[in-house]
Structures are given as C-alpha cells and as structure tokens.
Amino acid sequence: MPLSPLEHDRRYGELDQVMRAYAGCPADDTPERPGRALTAYLRHTWHTRPWALALAERQLREYAEHPPGRLRLRLGEFYAIPDVGLPEADLQRWLYCLADHIRHSVETGEVPPPAVPDTHGEWHARFPELGQFLGGWFSQDLPDEFGDDPDLAVADYRESTDPQLVARLIGELRELLALDLPDPECALALAELGMEVDPPAPLTPGAWLHLVAGKLEDASTRGPGQPTE
Incomplete structure (x- = not known):
C-alpha cells in the first residue's frame, strides 16, 4: 500500500x-x-x-x-x-x-557563507511567503482578477491573509531589498518567485518592492476598522 x-x-x-x-x-x-x-x-x-x-x-x-x-x-x-x-x-x-x-x-563545520540565492529552490526556500504573494496575486491572471491594478492585488492579499503571514511577507520584502540587487537581477528574482507581470510603470522592481512593503506596513499599524487610504 x-x-x-x-x-x-x-x-x-x-x-x-x-x-x-x-x-x-x-x-x-x-x-x-x-x-x-x-x-x-x-x-x-x-x-x-x-x-x-x-x-x-x-x-x-x-x-x-x-x-x-x-x-x-x-x-x-x-x-x-x-x-x-x-x-x-x-x-x-x-x-x-x-x-x-x-x-x-x-x-x-564548513558552511557556505550567506549569499544571494543561486537556484530556484533556494529562492523559494528563503522567501516562501513572497513566493506565495507573487505567484498567487501577480500571475498572468492579474488583469482578469484586478483590472490590471496592482494596488488592488496588494489590498486583496492584505485583507484575505492572516496578519501574521502579512508580517512575514513584510520581513521577506525587507530582506530581499537588503540584498541591494541591481534592477535586472531584482527582476530575475521576482520572476523566480512567481511574478509573471511587470511592475507598474515607471517604477523599477526595487522601487515597487519598497512601495509594497510600505503599503503593507502602513496598513498593519492601523487598528481594526480604521479606514485605508
């Protein structure tokens, strides 16, 4: 059996x-x-x-x-x-x-030193919630589900996801930004993690990640029932 x-x-x-x-x-x-x-x-x-x-x-x-x-x-x-x-x-x-x-x-005790992830598996092992976020909300279905509006996708993730996971995503976004990747490498990282659409123009991948992290952090500081911007 x-x-x-x-x-x-x-x-x-x-x-x-x-x-x-x-x-x-x-x-x-x-x-x-x-x-x-x-x-x-x-x-x-x-x-x-x-x-x-x-x-x-x-x-x-x-x-x-x-x-x-x-x-x-x-x-x-x-x-x-x-x-x-x-x-x-x-x-x-x-x-x-x-x-x-x-x-x-x-x-x-020979340990590979900390480094930028080098494989598809390592990207997803290191940034699991970011992979869920990008693969689930920023796939090719984005225009059908959110009218090509990435802000609506971010809001939907925030409202439908447990606050502890949202906090985890914020931490992973900040960790990815701390790698200080050039824009082409940052775009490749987002693609590895499941993003199938481009960041909204004219934002670079890194600038968009900063914006998303900021929106999620701002929302997390508001108590239940407080209006969003």
Whole structure:
C-alpha cells in the first residue's frame, strides 16, 4: 500500500528536501566538490535548520544502500527519486556522493557563507511567503482578477491573509531589498518567485518592492476598522 504522509516524512522527508533543491539544476556534483544545488541546500539549511543535515545524510545513505525495486515503486511503497538527468545506474553513486558531502560539511563545520540565492529552490526556500504573494496575486491572471491594478492585488492579499503571514511577507520584502540587487537581477528574482507581470510603470522592481512593503506596513499599524487610504 502507498506510504502514509507520516511514514513518508519519517523515512524520506529530508531526502525529499534535498531532491527539491535540484529543480531546474543539473546533478553536477563530483567527489571533489558539491554542485550548485547541493551548495544552495547546504547554505540555506545550515542557516535555518542545521539539525536537519544529519537526517539528510542518513536518509540519502540508507536509500542508496537499499534502493527500491520496480514493484515497490509502482505500489507507492517507496519514495521515487525525481529525474535529475542521470542514468539509473549512476543514481546510487550520486546519492552516496551527496551524503559524503553533507557529512563532510557537518563534521568539519564548513558552511557556505550567506549569499544571494543561486537556484530556484533556494529562492523559494528563503522567501516562501513572497513566493506565495507573487505567484498567487501577480500571475498572468492579474488583469482578469484586478483590472490590471496592482494596488488592488496588494489590498486583496492584505485583507484575505492572516496578519501574521502579512508580517512575514513584510520581513521577506525587507530582506530581499537588503540584498541591494541591481534592477535586472531584482527582476530575475521576482520572476523566480512567481511574478509573471511587470511592475507598474515607471517604477523599477526595487522601487515597487519598497512601495509594497510600505503599503503593507502602513496598513498593519492601523487598528481594526480604521479606514485605508
């Protein structure tokens, strides 16, 4: 029978987090160095959930040591490794390579320094609520839902979202702005996080983020029932 959510997370939860880091990235790790995706996973996990690294190392190694057969995969009794562009015969060696790099990082304390996110997975891991906001309210459906008025989209997010999540978004907006990205790189970051429309002219991406953060902060300082501008 298929794995229950609890059993899946117990046996493969952190392994799945490692695999998600490879979305859109090649499995280019070598015994000498981790690739882009694993480096991004290490950087984010060290600074947010360092205890999870030992779990990832164990789950990777156990999966490599006991790979599932085709029948058990078909029945859903095992986690299926996503397609990372490697031949099936090379997967076991690659999983051991990932486990070795994670173990080395934990045992030596070698931590990738803070940096601008380098992969799609790292952008979404670092800015989850911003990804929800941009992907949900600033998709290609914006003109159909809000008449091409981004202020209405921001107001709808604020009014329909728990205040704690709004506060989290404000913090993520300020964190992204603190990266001080040039406008072309800021535009790429917004696209990675799900934005499918351009910021309203004549604002640059950074200026628009400042404006959105300010609107949300102003609204959060007003008590319930107080009018908005």
